[in-house]
Amino acid sequence: MSEAEAQLPAGYPSAWEADVVLRDGSVAQVRPITPADTEALQRFHGSQSEESIYLRFFAPLRELSDRDAKRFTHVDYRQRVALVMFIGDALVGIARYDRLGGPTDGTAEVAFNVSDAFQGRGIGSVLLEHLAAIGQEAGVERFVADVLPQNRKMLSVFRDAGYEVKHRFDDGVVALRFDIRPTEQSEQVRADREQRAESVSVKALLSPQSVAVIGVSTRDPSVGRTVLRNLRDSGFTGDVYGISREGEEIDGHPTYASLADLPGPVDLAVLAVPADSVLDVVRRCAARGVKSLLVVSAGFAEAGPEGVRLQTRLLRVARTHGMRVVGPNSFGVINTAPEVSLNASLAPGMPGPGSLGLFAQSGALGIAILELLGNRRLGLSAFVSAGNRVDVSGNDLMQHWFDDERTNAVGLYLESMGNPRKFSRIARRLAARKPVIVVKSDLTAFGTPRGHRVRNTKARPQAFRSMLRQAGVIRVDSAHQMFDVAQLVVNQPLPAGDRVAVVGNADALGVLAADAAASRGLDVTHGPVSLQPEASAGEFEDALTAAFEDPDVDSVIACFIPPLATDGLEVARVLARTSAQHRKPCVSTFLGIHGVPDALSALTPDGVEQTVPSYSMPEDAVRALAAATRYGEWRQRDRGHLVAPEGIDRSRAEEIVRGVLEESPQGRRLRGDELDALLGCYGISLWPVRAVADPDEAVAAARELGYPVVLKSVSPLVRHQPVTAVRADLGSDASVREAFAALDARLAPLHANRFVVQRMATPGIACVLGTSEDPLFGPVVRFSLGGAPTELLDDIGYRIPPLSTVDVRDLIGSVKAAPLLNGHRGAAPVDRAALEDLVARVSVLADQLPQVVDLELNPVNCHRDGLEVLGASVSIAPPERRADTGRRSLT
Numbered sequence: 001m002s003e004a005e006a007q008l009p010a011g012y013p014s015a016w017e018a019d020v021v022l023r024d025g026s027v028a029q030v031r032p033i034t035p036a037d038t039e040a041l042q043r044f045h046g047s048q049s050e051e052s053i054y055l056r057f058f059a060p061l062r063e064l065s066d067r068d069a070k071r072f073t074h075v076d077y078r079q080r081v082a083l084v085m086f087i088g089d090a091l092v093g094i095a096r097y098d099r100l101g102g103p104t105d106g107t108a109e110v111a112f113n114v115s116d117a118f119q120g121r122g123i124g125s126v127l128l129e130h131l132a133a134i135g136q137e138a139g140v141e142r143f144v145a146d147v148l149p150q151n152r153k154m155l156s157v158f159r160d161a162g163y164e165v166k167h168r169f170d171d172g173v174v175a176l177r178f179d180i181r182p183t184e185q186s187e188q189v190r191a192d193r194e195q196r197a198e199s200v201s202v203k204a205l206l207s208p209q210s211v212a213v214i215g216v217s218t219r220d221p222s223v224g225r226t227v228l229r230n231l232r233d234s235g236f237t238g239d240v241y242g243i244s245r246e247g248e249e250i251d252g253h254p255t256y257a258s259l260a261d262l263p264g265p266v267d268l269a270v271l272a273v274p275a276d277s278v279l280d281v282v283r284r285c286a287a288r289g290v291k292s293l294l295v296v297s298a299g300f301a302e303a304g305p306e307g308v309r310l311q312t313r314l315l316r317v318a319r320t321h322g323m324r325v326v327g328p329n330s331f332g333v334i335n336t337a338p339e340v341s342l343n344a345s346l347a348p349g350m351p352g353p354g355s356l357g358l359f360a361q362s363g364a365l366g367i368a369i370l371e372l373l374g375n376r377r378l379g380l381s382a383f384v385s386a387g388n389r390v391d392v393s394g395n396d397l398m399q400h401w402f403d404d405e406r407t408n409a410v411g412l413y414l415e416s417m418g419n420p421r422k423f424s425r426i427a428r429r430l431a432a433r434k435p436v437i438v439v440k441s442d443l444t445a446f447g448t449p450r451g452h453r454v455r456n457t458k459a460r461p462q463a464f465r466s467m468l469r470q471a472g473v474i475r476v477d478s479a480h481q482m483f484d485v486a487q488l489v490v491n492q493p494l495p496a497g498d499r500v501a502v503v504g505n506a507d508a509l510g511v512l513a514a515d516a517a518a519s520r521g522l523d524v525t526h527g528p529v530s531l532q533p534e535a536s537a538g539e540f541e542d543a544l545t546a547a548f549e550d551p552d553v554d555s556v557i558a559c560f561i562p563p564l565a566t567d568g569l570e571v572a573r574v575l576a577r578t579s580a581q582h583r584k585p586c587v588s589t590f591l592g593i594h595g596v597p598d599a600l601s602a603l604t605p606d607g608v609e610q611t612v613p614s615y616s617m618p619e620d621a622v623r624a625l626a627a628a629t630r631y632g633e634w635r636q637r638d639r640g641h642l643v644a645p646e647g648i649d650r651s652r653a654e655e656i657v658r659g660v661l662e663e664s665p666q667g668r669r670l671r672g673d674e675l676d677a678l679l680g681c682y683g684i685s686l687w688p689v690r691a692v693a694d695p696d697e698a699v700a701a702a703r704e705l706g707y708p709v710v711l712k713s714v715s716p717l718v719r720h721q722p723v724t725a726v727r728a729d730l731g732s733d734a735s736v737r738e739a740f741a742a743l744d745a746r747l748a749p750l751h752a753n754r755f756v757v758q759r760m761a762t763p764g765i766a767c768v769l770g771t772s773e774d775p776l777f778g779p780v781v782r783f784s785l786g787g788a789p790t791e792l793l794d795d796i797g798y799r800i801p802p803l804s805t806v807d808v809r810d811l812i813g814s815v816k817a818a819p820l821l822n823g824h825r826g827a828a829p830v831d832r833a834a835l836e837d838l839v840a841r842v843s844v845l846a847d848q849l850p851q852v853v854d855l856e857l858n859p860v861n862c863h864r865d866g867l868e869v870l871g872a873s874v875s876i877a878p879p880e881r882r883a884d885t886g887r888r889s890l891t
Contacts, residue, residue, distance in 0.1 A: 009034055011077050015881045016134060018889035019319045023122035023193075025200035026087065026291075026322040027890070030130055033082040033094070038073050040084075040091040049116050055151040056113045058173075072096070078138065079103065083130055085123055088286075088321055092118040095127035097135060097143065106141035106651065112154060122193065124157040126888060129190055132161075132180040133887040139651045145176045162186030182886070184642060191429065194888045195399045201324050202400035205292040205392065206335045206382055208267030210239040211344060212290075214281055215272035215297075216255055217244065223296055224272030225250060226346055227332065234343035234350045239264055259288045266290045270344055271327075275299030278328070279313055286321035293318055294344055295327030301388050302329060315390045319890070326392045331366030331385035337406060345385070354379015355408035356486050357401045359394045361386045361415045369413060369479055376483050377597050378490065381406040391890070393418060398426045401434065409489050411482050414440040419891050420464070420777050421884035424471045424800055431472035432639070435489040435631055438473050439482050440464075457776035463798040466814070467777070470799055470807060472634045474627050484624040487613035492585035494632035495625070497554035501526030501547035504559035505535055509589070513557050513618035520626035525552045533561070537570045541578055548582040555625055558588040559618055572599035572614075579612050580604045585628065587621040588614045640806035643840035645683060650848050653681035657851045660876045667853070667877030675874055682845045684838065684857075687870045689756045695737040701757040702736050708760040711739045714871075715752035725752065729760055758870060764863030765820055765830055769839060770856035771846035778882045779846035783839065785817045786859045801847035808839045821862065830862040838867060850879035 008014075017031040033041075045053070045064050053061055064072075075082050075096070082096035092115040097108040110131065114123045132143070147154050155174065158165050162185040163178040211231060215224040228242045229251055242250060247257035256262055259269075269290045273281055275297050285293060300311040311328065318325045326333060332345020336353040343350045347370050356378055360369055366385045373380065381404065384397055394412045401407040410430065417423055417440070427436050468475045474489075476482050500522045504510040510528030517524050526547050531539055540560075547556050558575055562568035572590060579586040580602040588600065600612040615621040656678050661667065670678060676686055690701035691714075702709040713725040725747065727739035740755065747753040766786030774780050777800055784796040797814035799807050812818060812835060823829040838860065846852060854875040861868045883891050 007036065009074075013077050015885075016083065016130070018130065018887065018891075020085075020126050020888050021194075021197040021201050021890060022126065023120070023197055023200070025197065025202075025204050025324075026121070027201070027319050027324065028085050028087045028092065028123070028126075028322070029320065030083055030085050030126065032077060033073055033075060033084045033096075035070075035073050037084055037091065038069050040086075041069055041073060041094070044091040044094070044113075044115060047115065047117070048113075052113070052116055055148055055154070056111070058148065081131070081134060081138075083127055083134075085127060087118070091115070093123040093127055095124075095131045097131055097140070099140065100144075104139060104651075104655070106139065108135060108140045108143055110143040110145050112157065114153075119153070122197065124154065125161065125193060128157055128161055130887045133885060135180055136182075136886075137654075139654055140180065141651070142177060142179045146173045147176060148172075149174055160189070162189035187642075190888065191425070195402055195426075195429070197888075198396050198399040199403060201292075202392070202396050205268060205294075205324055205326065206333060206342065206384075206400070207337070207340050208238060208292070208342070210241070210264060210266050211236065211268045211270060211342070212241040212243055212259065212262060212266045213270045213272065213344075214243045214259070214285075216242040216250055218248065218250060222272075223346065224270075227270050227272060227296065227344060228253075230332075230343045230345060230347065230350075235341045236343070237339060237341055238267075241266070259284050259290075262288075268292045268294060268344065270294045270296060270332075272296050275303070275307065275310060275328070279310070279317060282314060282317050282323075286317070286323065290323060293323050293325045293327075294330060294333060295325060295387070295390075296330050296332060296346070297327070298329045300328045300390075311388060311390055318391065324392055324396075325390055326384060327387040328390060330387035331360070331362075333385070334380065334383040336380050336382065345383070349374075351383065352377075352379045353381070355381055355406060355490055356411060357381050357397065357404070357407040357409070358383045358411045358413075359386065359397045360384075360413040361389055361394075362413065365413070365479075372479055372483055376487060378483060378486055389416075389418065395419065395422050395426050398430045398436070402426075402430050407434065409435045409486055410437065411486055412436065412438045412440075413479060413482070414438060417464075417776075419883040420467060421800065421882065422891070424467050425884065427468075427471040427473050431631075432635065435485075435494075435628075436471075436473045437482050437485050437489075438468060438475050439477070439479055440468075440475065457774055458772070459774045459777050459780050460796075460798070462794070462796065463774075463777060463780050463782075463800070466798040467800045470810070472631065474631050476627070481623065484613075484615065484620055485627050488585065488587060488624045488628050489631075491611040491613055492579075492587075492628075493583050494635065495555045495585050495629040496632065496636075498629050498633070499523045499525040499552055499554045500557055500625070501550060501553040501555070502528035502557045502559070503531075503540075503543050503547050504528065504561075505531040505533055505540070506559065506561045509559040509561060509591075509618060513559050513589070513622060516619045516622040517557065517626070520622055522555075522622070522626055522629065526550050537567065537574045540571050541574045544575060544578045548578060548584055548586075553584065555584060555629065556586040557618065557621060557625065558586060558612075560589065561591050569599045573602070576600045576602035576610075576612050580610045585625070586612050587625050588612050589616070589618045589621055590614050591616075638806060640804040640809075643803055643805055643808060643843060645837060645841045645844060647683040648841070648844060649681040653678055653845070653849060656681070657849060657876055661851065661878060664876075665878070667851075667875065670874045670876060675872055678874060679869075679872060682841045684841055684845075684869060686872050687758055687761065687861075687868045689758045689871070691754075691756050692740075693755075695740045698736050698740045698755065698757055699733045702730065702733070705757065705759040707731050709736065710758050710760055711736060711743065711755055712758070713743065713747055713752050713754060714756050715747070715750070715754050717750050717752045761861045761868045761870060762863045762865060764861045764867070766859035767821075767835070767862055768856065768858045769842055769860055770854070770858070771842055771852070772855075773846070773850055773853045773879065775880055776883070778850070778884065779843075781811065781839070781843050781846055783811050784815055785820060790815075790817065799843070801843045803840065803843040805836075805840075808836045808843070811839060812836065828864040831864060831866050834866045835860075835862055838869070850882055851876050853877045853879075 085093035097110045165178040213228040242255035244255040300307045335342040507530045510530045514528045692698040708731045711727045771781045799811045
């Protein structure tokens with residue numbers, strides 16, 4: 001334990017600490033208040049205007065008494081909760097709530113105070129968001145507040161948060177009251193604010209007005225000198241400063257000996273100094289007012305334990321002083337916007353401008369990725385290499401690209417993922433308006449690259465793939481495939497459907513393209529049309545026009561092998577011209593022709609240049625087209641709405657969980673009564689079951705439950721062997737006794753004679769529904785049909801809460817055995833509405849109760865008239881802090 005931790009008061013909830021981005025893009029720290037904050041609180045109060053003091057306290061309280069200061073800074077973090085926000089060493093905001101009744105009272109009085117000097121930066125909104133999330137976790141259901149009518153700023157904080165605020169005017173005061181349970185509107189407000197703030201912070205990084213390169217050396221090549229040269233050669237429109245030890249002239253330009261010598265402010269500092277010098281340089285940057293840091297230096301977490309500690313300290317110092325950090329071990333950042341023209345990277349040349357935003361974690365692969373990009377003639381809007389990704393991540397860049405008009409598609413080369421829940425939330429919003437293409441291997445395949453701050457995961461690789469599909473992300477296996485897809489989505493409209501035409505001048509090539517299309521789920525409705533090898537460009541144009549104008553065609557695949565009689569470039573120009581006249585995407589393969597990309601561009605009727613992407617082989621073209629088609633289908637689908645089942649008692653469920661953990665601090669499986677109670681809080685009824693040890697107990701249980709009944713073994717050894725372990729439709733005492741004796745004799749050698757009795761359910765299809773709390777993903781909901789074959793074939797679907805109504809339907813339909821639920825070989829279809837409702841309830845339970853580390857409903861008997869949950873198990877344990885907690889935080 002550190003000295004600082006030892007001074008914290010008892011019960012101090014460190015999980016409430018968070019770094020947050022404010023409205024202007026700067027970074028601040030939110031944490032619980034402590035008695036040590038008394039002096040800072042007094043300074044804060046003393047700096048406030050008389051008006052602000054009056055609006056907060058309803059009195060001209062010019063000074064805080066020692067008694068008041070102690071009351072404000074000494075809280076129990078349960079009944080009385082207070083948060084403070086710091087920017088550097090300055091306390092800039094305070095928020096608190098006090099429960100009006102006992103520990104279980106659902107109403108708390110809330111109050112805020114924001115520094116006059118920091119008004120307008122969204123501090124009150126952030127504090128309210130964090131306080132509400134903490135209150136929900138503690139069982140608070142609503143906030144109340146008394147606000148003076150002239151305190152318009154505070155009234156707007158409550159009103160603009162997306163809550164349904166009720167107010168009344170009483171004795172000169174506006175009394176406010178609002179439920180703090182998240183609504184779609186409040187969640188939308190939070191997401192919008194988070195996006196705007198994080199976008200602003202990244203924009204400041206990508207569009208600086210001044211850049212200082214610290215660590216420029218006379219040696220050539222050297223990292224600092226290379227970055228400085230690239231900055232100047234790129235035509236950066238702002239001020240460029242080089243800082244070297246002696247302040248000597250380098251490459252014909254003067255340098256400075258220190259930051260203090262610079263003639264103007266610095267927006268972005270590029271650090272190219274040895275790792276053991278970085279912290280000292282960061283502190284000097286903070287004193288100089290630098291806004292963002294790009295650390296190209298290596299020797300941090302990728303170098304071992306000491307490097308990990310150094311990297312952690314780098315992040316803490318930078319965030320304490322409000323700076324964002326790219327790196328360390330970064331390849332650099334690039335912004336091709338003409339008004340910026342920034343190449344603060346090790347790339348020898350400036351990529352051409354374009355509409356693809358590119359993020360790569362790997363510094364080592366930076367050059368290779370940019371070379372691939374250049375070979376494809378794909379233009380960039382911006383490029384960021386995160387290196388060890390200590391701070392700025394792909395999530396931040398997606399927030400920026402969400403409303404960046406220069407970026408029409410996003411490519412992410414990910415080696416790890418630090419916050420999948422936040423990634424999924426942001427990617428889904430971004431993918432709804434722009435394609436997001438991700439190169440990522442399965443998270444659990446070979447571990448995490450050294451240097452990356454990533455929690456371990458226990459989830460199956462399928463859970464990660466499902467998360468990407470759920471978010472509408474286009475997942476590919478390599479950088480080559482990423483650029484294959486990017487070529488298409490950047491240059492062509494999205495497919496309206498999966499119907500394709502194949503047009504070419506070689507039978508073999510056309511069949512190859514058609515087979516590839518069919519294998520990837522595309523429907524070949526036109527062709528393959530194979531022209532004669534000697535066909536003219538005009539004949540090719542006629543065939544293409546017929547394909548584009550076919551109402552049963554959504555996309556066109558063109559394949560061309562140049563014969564001696566026809567000019568291949570002329571055919572390319574015909575294809576480009578014909579494609580540009582129609583709002584349908586087209587991909588092409590021109591074997592053995594050089595210079596095709598130039599010839600494949602033409603103007604659309606509204607004057608926009610459009611290029612038909614060309615691929616070396618038809619399979620590459622079809623793979624890209626299939627990916628774009630699936631993405632287009634996702635874009636066109638109804639998104640549904642977040643599930644919100646009725647009859648949920650979250651407060652009671654949290655009481656049950658707290659009671660279990662008070663009794664068993666390490667956690668345990670729930671007993672039968674606890675299980676019934678917890679599931680009941682979420683409207684899930686467990687089919688009555690009675691454990692029995694002998695025939696007399698079995699008969700007594702059958703009489704209690706009512707005939708007919710089922711006798712079955714609950715031993716894991718035979719759980720998937722219904723013929724061996726179950727006797728069904730028992731209608732009398734005698735039949736129960738006979739079944740017990742027979743099963744007992746059969747299963748005794750296996751030590752599987754642990755029996756239960758249940759009332760006989762309607763014959764149906766057995767399903768399994770569960771959820772697990774993962775250290776990386778948080779809750780992961782899984783669904784499958786029951787039985788050993790399902791597990792052996794790994795036919796299990798996964799989704800990450802919170803789920804929408806569409807997610808619920810997709811989860812059930814994602815397993816290969818799902819057609820059995822729709823009726824098979826004359827069987828009646830199951831009640832899908834009942835099954836979807838059950839999935840929704842389990843997903844909400846998993847999302848709200850991180851203490852539920854594992855839950856399984858098995859079996860769930862589904863039939864045409866509803867369903868019964870015949871078996872269940874729940875394990876409770878102290879929760880790890882989720883990476884995405886429902887309140888804004890840089891994690």
